[in-house]
Amino acid sequence: MYMKKKISTLISAMILMILCFSPQASAAYNDLHKGYATYTGSGYSGGALLLDPIPSDMEITALNPTDLNYRGVKAALAGAYLEVEGPKGKTTVYVTDLYPEGAPGALDLSPNAFRKIGDMKDGKINIKWRVVKAPIKGNFTYRIKEGSSRWWAAIQVRNHKYPVMKMEYYKGGKWINMEKTDYNHFVSTDLGTGSLKVRITDIRGKVVKDTIPKLPENGTSQAYMVSGKVQFPD
Numbered sequence: 001m002y003m004k005k006k007i008s009t010l011i012s013a014m015i016l017m018i019l020c021f022s023p024q025a026s027a028a029y030n031d032l033h034k035g036y037a038t039y040t041g042s043g044y045s046g047g048a049l050l051l052d053p054i055p056s057d058m059e060i061t062a063l064n065p066t067d068l069n070y071r072g073v074k075a076a077l078a079g080a081y082l083e084v085e086g087p088k089g090k091t092t093v094y095v096t097d098l099y100p101e102g103a104p105g106a107l108d109l110s111p112n113a114f115r116k117i118g119d120m121k122d123g124k125i126n127i128k129w130r131v132v133k134a135p136i137k138g139n140f141t142y143r144i145k146e147g148s149s150r151w152w153a154a155i156q157v158r159n160h161k162y163p164v165m166k167m168e169y170y171k172g173g174k175w176i177n178m179e180k181t182d183y184n185h186f187v188s189t190d191l192g193t194g195s196l197k198v199r200i201t202d203i204r205g206k207v208v209k210d211t212i213p214k215l216p217e218n219g220t221s222q223a224y225m226v227s228g229k230v231q232f233p234d
Contacts, residue, residue: 029163029203030131033067035105037086037127039114047097049078049184050143050156054096059113061093064102068095069182073165076203077131078184080163082107084129086117092132098182105129131203133234134161140200140228142212145185147219150193154185155212157200161232166201175199191215202232 043062044054054060061084063077070076080095084107091113099108107127111120118125136159145154155178157164167186168175178186196212208230 029070032128032130033105034126034128035064035103035107036124037061037084037107037109037114037118038124039109039111039120041111043097043108043110048182049075049096049098050145051079051096051158051184054094057112058110059091059093059116060096060110061113062097062099062102062108063095064099064104064106066104068098070163070203071165074180074182075184076165076180077163079134079158079160080131080203081134082129083132084109084113084117084127086114086125086127088117088119091116092135131163134159136161139231140210142226142228143185144212144215144220144224144226146221146223148215149217149219150191150215152187152189152219153191153215154181154183154187155198156185157228159228159231160202161234162202162204162206164200165203168199170197170199206232208232 043060044056045052061082068075068077077095081092082095083090083092093109093113099106102108107129114120138159140160141158143156143158148154167178169178169188169191171192176188178188180186193214195214198212199207199209201207210228210230212226
């Protein structure tokens with residue numbers, strides 16, 4: 001009787017472990033998050049994610065480090081769009097900055113966004129939010145960071161429908177991973193002398209390929225933008 005009970009307990013524990021660690025049990029990118037929101041007038045320029053310039057009337061947010069670095073990828077939700085619900089209603093905001101002291105689930109909204117979902121006098125409100133498809137048109141834009149060359153380059157993807165998790169480039173017959181930084185650029189060295197074939201993966205696992213014109217021989221003194229030819233599917 002004792003042995004049967006022990007075996008039954010072990011089986012139950014194993015089933016619980018399988019459920020806890022199965023892919024189905026892991027959090028989905030568009031799960032509902034709960035937390036709080038504060039507001040700030042910063043984030044339109046000089047933000048940690050280097051997404052300048054940002055229109056002064058755009059509804060934006062800084063995001064806590066736990067959620068920003070989704071699944072351990074630095075700045076994973078940079079440039080994402082979040083649908084946020086508060087006591088007074090819903091709005092959609094663009095992630096432009098880090099909220100360093102924010103707890104998991106916390107947002108630091110622009111005043112125009114906070115005003116739509118809560119009372120300014122409260123200063124801090126309870127919210128729910130999730131990642132949504134970006135309300136954008138057109139293809140990617142790439143920002144090539146100042147100092148970039150074929151020897152070292154930092155490349156940022158902008159105007160994406162879903163958050164960008166991974167970027168690789170093709171060289172020597174294989175795809176080489178680029179490290180994503182906390183300033184929202186993908187970095188690598190010795191990228192070659194020709195045009196750069198890249199492969200980009202979004203938060204859903206969708207993959208697209210594009211080509212970026214060859215990088216300068218020597219480091220650029222200023223950042224510059226390159227128009228892409230692709231976009232993530234809906």
